[in-house]
Amino acid sequence: MAGSNQRARRGGPKRNRTPSAWPMFLIAHDELVARIEEQLRNKGLPEINWYTVLWVLERAPDERLRMHELSEAAVITRSNLTRLVDRMEKAGLVSRERVSGDRRGAYACLTSAGRDMKTEIWNVYGPAIQEHFTRHLSPQESATLHDIMLRLIDKVRGSRS
Amino acid sequence: MAGSNQRARRGGPKRNRTPSAWPMFLIAHDELVARIEEQLRNKGLPEINWYTVLWVLERAPDERLRMHELSEAAVITRSNLTRLVDRMEKAGLVSRERVSGDRRGAYACLTSAGRDMKTEIWNVYGPAIQEHFTRHLSPQESATLHDIMLRLIDKVRGSRS
DNA sequence: TTGCAATAATTGCGATTGAAACTATATAGT
DNA sequence: ACTATATAGTTTCAATCGCAATTATTGCAA
Numbered sequence: 141m142a143g144s145n146q147r148a149r150r151g152g153p154k155r156n157r158t159p160s161a162w163p164m165f166l167i168a169h170d171e172l173v174a175r176i177e178e179q180l181r182n183k184g185l186p187e188i189n190w191y192t193v194l195w196v197l198e199r200a201p202d203e204r205l206r207m208h209e210l211s212e213a214a215v216i217t218r219s220n221l222t223r224l225v226d227r228m229e230k231a232g233l234v235s236r237e238r239v240s241g242d243r244r245g246a247y248a249c250l251t252s253a254g255r256d257m258k259t260e261i262w263n264v265y266g267p268a269i270q271e272h273f274t275r276h277l278s279p280q281e282s283a284t285l286h287d288i289m290l291r292l293i294d295k296v297r298g299s300r301s
Numbered sequence: 302m303a304g305s306n307q308r309a310r311r312g313g314p315k316r317n318r319t320p321s322a323w324p325m326f327l328i329a330h331d332e333l334v335a336r337i338e339e340q341l342r343n344k345g346l347p348e349i350n351w352y353t354v355l356w357v358l359e360r361a362p363d364e365r366l367r368m369h370e371l372s373e374a375a376v377i378t379r380s381n382l383t384r385l386v387d388r389m390e391k392a393g394l395v396s397r398e399r400v401s402g403d404r405r406g407a408y409a410c411l412t413s414a415g416r417d418m419k420t421e422i423w424n425v426y427g428p429a430i431q432e433h434f435t436r437h438l439s440p441q442e443s444a445t446l447h448d449i450m451l452r453l454i455d456k457v458r459g460s461r462s
Numbered sequence: 463t464t465g466c467a468a469t470a471a472t473t474g475c476g477a478t479t480g481a482a483a484c485t486a487t488a489t490a491g492t
Numbered sequence: 493a494c495t496a497t498a499t500a501g502t503t504t505c506a507a508t509c510g511c512a513a514t515t516a517t518t519g520c521a522a
Contacts, residue, residue, distance in 0.1 A: 158440060158443060158444065158447075159447055160430070160435065160443075160447075161434075161435075161438070161443050161444075161446040161447040161450060162430050162434055162435070164446075164447055164450035164451055164454065165330070165434075165446065165450050166330075166334075166349075167376050167450070167454055168450040168451075168453045168454050168457075169326070169327075169330045170376060171376070171453075171454055171457050171458065172453060172457055173327075174510095175457050175460065175461065188327075206500080207500070207501060207502095208499085208500060208501080215328050215331060215332070217479090217480075217481095218500085218501070218502085219479085219480075219481080219482095219501090219502075219503080220478080220479065220480080221501095222501065222502055222503080223478080223479090223502090223503095224478095226502095227477095239500095242487080242488075242499095242500080243486080243487060243488085244485095244486060244487045244488070244499070244500040244501065245487090245499095245500060245501080246500080246501070269321070269323050271460070272453070272456065272457050272460065273322075273323055273326075273453065274321065274322075274323070276449075276452055276453055276456050277322070277449065279319060281445070281449055282319060282321075282322050283319065283322075284442070284445060285322040285325075285326065285446070285449060286319075286320055286321075286322040286325055288437075288438065288442055288446060289322060289325035289326050289328070289329040290325055290329075291437055292329045292332075292333060292433070292434065292437055293325065293328055293329050293332055295433065295437050296329075296332050296333055296336050296433050297332065299336065299432070299433065300336065367470085368470070368471060368472095369469085369470060369471080378509085378510075378511090379470085379471070379472085380471085380472075380473080380509085380510075380511080380512095381508080381509065381510080382471095383471065383472055383473085384472090384473095384508080384509090385508095387472095388507095400470095403469095403470080403517080403518075404516080404517060404518090405469070405470040405471065405515095405516060405517045405518070406469095406470060406471080406517090407470080407471070
């Protein structure tokens with residue numbers, strides 16, 4: 141393999157490797173989520189997952205979804221969703237209802253308190269996203285970021301099945 | 302407020318809002334991390350945090366760092382780091398040493414088993430990052446993503462102090 | 463030198479997570 | 493109809509997390 145060196149740089153400055161975006165991606169995620177959840181907590185509001193569940197349910201036909209559908213739509217594992225819905229039910233934001241025709245199943249249904257809470261969370265969450273995320277991106281960058289994330293999601297999902 | 306409508310679209314198709322990149326960012330993170338940690342687990346290797354700690358320590362002068370420095374460099378809260386180092390110490394990958402001149406302090410020091418483990422993890426982690434992340438980005442996109450994440454980190458940190 | 467705020471690290475505790483096991487019901491193949 | 497297999501949802505258990513409180517030490521200022 142002698143001679144296979146690409147552009148030997150004897151004694152020259154170190155080659156500039158393109159820095160990997162991966163570690164920055166991890167750090168940005170952790171810090172943004174930590175900061176935004178801190179802001180929610182400071183206002184006595186629950187965590188992001190609660191908002192996600194409420195958001196998904198509000199858009200669902202009849203504002204209700206089977207547990208497994210909600211699990212998939214909200215990207216929360218089955219067992220975590222069971223417990224999350226337990227807590228949210230205890231807080232009166234959702235209710236469970238039986239499914240006619242499939243006695244294994246359960247619906248998670250949005251309550252009106254849940255609808256209100258969704259708004260209340262958004263009043264803090266929305267501006268927080270704006271302040272810490274959207275605000276610092278050009279429309280161009282937002283679009284690129286969106287595309288990239290979508291592609292990564294698509295690929296990683298494809299690699300499982 | 303009558304007349305304040307911007308571009309009324311009576312009966313036309315819904316307006317195209319630019320989709321927010323935020324939810325995709327959250328989902329991409331969760332799915333990528335879940336998938337990559339699954340691959341690590343499948344080979345009997347520990348989670349990403351362990352790698353981060355080993356990586357940071359290896360680059361530190363004398364392969365050791367004060368707990369609070371390591372905490373900052375690895376972006377792990379103080380209390381979580383204490384317990385993470387407990388586990389890693391139990392596994393023989395790092396050791397704690399007293400600090401001369403400050404009896405409150407402790408160093409976390411990389412052991413040779415830790416150095417080996419870092420390599421072993423990287424042999425799976427590196428390719429996994431490539432497979433699920435880097436591989437799907439053009440060099441251009443990687444650079445953009447890196448810049449954006451760096452900027453977001455910078456801004457969110459500035460907003461705390 | 464004494465007292466008081468700041469710093470380093472750890473710990474306690476309740477909440478949340480992940481993975482595997484479990485229960486109940488539904489569906490398919492024979 | 494009968495067994496096997498798949499699906500829905502929950503539960504268990506151990507591991508991890510976030511936060512506030514705690515312990516020990518240091519540095520500073522009166």
